[in-house]
Amino acid sequence: MDKSRITLPPETVAVKIEADICVVGGSCTGVFAALRAARLGAKVVLLEKSNRLGGVATLGLVGMWHSLFDITRQQQIIGGLTFETLERLEKTGACTTFRKPTDYYGIRLNSEELTLELDAMVTAEKNITLYLQTSFSQAVMAGPGQVEAIVADDKSGRFAIRARVFIDASGDGVLARGAGLAMRRPEHPQPPTSCARFSGWSFPDGFNLRQCMDKYREELPDLPGGYFWGMPIPNSQLYMLAGTRVLQCDCNDADEITRAEITSRRQIKAILDMLRREFPDRPICLEALPSAIGIREGLHIESAGTLTGEELLAGRRFPDAIGNGTYPVDIHNDTDATITFKSLDGTVRVNKADQRIHSGRWLPEGQVLPFYQMPLSCLIPRGAVNVLAAGRMLDADRDAFGAVRVMVNLNQCGEAAGVAAWQAVQSGGGISRIDSAETRRLLQAGGSIIM
Ligand SMILES: Cc1cc2nc3c(=O)[nH]c(=O)nc-3n(C[C@H](O)[C@H](O)[C@H](O)COP(=O)(O)OP(=O)(O)OC[C@H]3O[C@@H](n4cnc5c(N)ncnc54)[C@H](O)[C@@H]3O)c2cc1C
Missing domain, CATH: 3.50.50.60 (FAD/NAD(P)-binding domain)
Known part of the structure; x- marks a missing residue:
């Protein structure tokens, strides 16, 4: 048996x-x-x-x-x-x-x-x-x-x-x-991220979260690398930070998603520990964790016609178009801390953490793509x-x-x-x-x- x-x-x-x-x-x-x-x-x-x-x-x-x-x-x-x-x-x-x-x-x-x-x-x-x-x-x-x-x-x-x-x-x-x-x-699917909500998210002028992370990185090895962004939440005193990332994760795999949930929460804990050490007198609190890690990319269907970046960025008008958009080609790489933005204003830039490591144009000077x-x-x-x-x-x-x-x-x-x-x-x-x-x-x- x-x-x-x-x-x-x-x-x-x-x-x-x-x-x-x-x-x-x-x-x-x-x-x-x-x-x-x-x-x-x-x-x-x-x-x-x-x-x-x-x-x-x-x-x-x-x-x-x-x-x-x-x-x-x-x-x-x-x-x-x-x-x-x-x-x-x-x-x-x-x-x-x-x-x-x-x-x-x-x-x-x-x-x-x-x-x-x-x-x-x-x-x-x-x-x-x-x-x-x-x-x-x-x-x-x-x-x-x-x-x-x-x-x-x-x-x-x-x-x-x-x-x-x-x-x-x-x-x-x-x-x-x-x-x-x-x-x-x-x-290379785009990596997942757990966001978190904080209260007391207020820092002295000139404070730079990335530089702070770099300062504490040895002490707190779970601190995340790479791009992050955040925003104050309307109708709330809270701040949402999208600051974690788990590289090389197959988000359709049960064991991998468990690893990603735990790893990203460790990263949030490290951010919290860092802020408490840096600002011991400020009441920075973790108010909410996501109910599920945010998955950027997993499996794709195979359809009759794959939408390609080439046709999207050529502004192709499809006879069966059902929607329009302007969001840039925004690729969070899953092997390193870089992120590539190709915006419809014709610019392309690559950031590593918050440092710009490349900038240029994918469209000729003066040209933009209004929407795709x-x-x-x-x-x-x-x-x-x-x-x-x-x-x-x-x-x-x-x-x-x-x-x-x-x-x-x-x-x-x-x-x-x-x-x-x-x-x-x-x-x-x-x-x-x-x-x-x-x-x-x-x-x-x-x-x-x-x-
Ligand atoms: C950290 C992060 C930041 C992002 N930032 C932005 C941003 O600023 N702006 C923006 O527009 N987009 C952003 N995106 C991208 C965007 O959020 C996602 O691409 C989009 O929400 C995906 O939508 P979806 O409907 O395909 O899937 P999801 O939003 O993942 O929804 C799928 C739903 O299906 C349910 N489900 C799954 N399995 C089952 C099942 N077996 N039975 C029943 N229900 C099931 C899930 O619970 C879920 O409710 C971000 C993504 C991430 C991860």
Whole structure:
């Protein structure tokens, strides 16, 4: 008998619910997919393994969205549910300004209040059934690329959800993987980071966090290297620091993610110890750790057409474009402390920690790229009959992913997946036959800016 394996008994589980569309994962990507489909009339089930919606924006404490305007500040290029959510947050001062082209440098959000708004948006929609603390565990296949049902685990046990179309918005691509769809792991995925929230984050003029880390590095070897950023949180006295990084981590591997959680928290502890030693009289407190380490990159689906950095940075206008963006190609390297930014103003710079080690231009002097586009095709897994993928597992090469991976972009992908899934439900055809002109029309009619 092979003692290294256990055979599970065959199992029958109840079908708890049948829906038109089932969305796995409740970040803004998944929530926006569910909302757009539900508003078109679809019966939608949305499941999320944690206790709240929002993904990295809430669980990971990352409360920063990027500009809704093009780089020349001439026109708004992002609307839809991103805009609608910001309008809700704005009412209580839970986000910074976003309406004017001059609001270019990023929109800070209060992650906790985002959680509350997402709760309200989803529960107000009668066509959505929400299951929190419910984890996807298995795809039940009707044929190659065709999911008949999924099996999920919740507090009460295991159950099945049957749907006509499924959207994988899990970030990790758990459904696409479970359905046996082709996926690839990048050779150098961008490293994960645990953010943290602090109170008392106030230092004397001239204080430099990086130099302080360098001063204490021997004494506190867990201090992180590399780029960091942070922000004061709107409607709060707290400060969020994205200061850790775990290099060469396969975030789809269970042992690796355990290592990453522990390592990044050690780095946060070292930052706290350092600040307490440097400023013994200041009340610097650690107020919150993320519920899950922030994963920048894991597996990608293989789609009919990989979005490439070349076409993105050429400003290619796709016939099936479902969204627009301006965030730079921002690559956190996973082998050293460098980070590369290729901005749409034509500049390229490489930083090592906070030192600039290279700067130049990738566009001729005087030229800029106002914005780039994202096509629907990179959300359609190759060989899938009724599965769409939205979020960071979309099909993009290293450069293109470096740009599209931020939330204002993935939010738009979520909305597009929701609309496209509804079209597939209505037509009864597979997702490969979705009429993208109609997707664009429906997106625009629902408030998206389609160009
Ligand atoms: C440290 C850090 C800083 C960043 N900074 C910024 C920034 O400033 N601005 C910006 O816009 N972007 C930023 N990004 C990138 C951005 O946050 C992510 O790319 C984006 O949030 C990914 O969205 P997603 O929907 O694909 O995945 P996620 O946000 O990871 O959401 C996936 C959701 O699926 C759920 N899920 C997973 N598995 C299951 C399962 N089995 N069953 C049910 N549910 C499941 C998860 O719990 C989660 O809620 C940052 C990323 C990191 C890590």
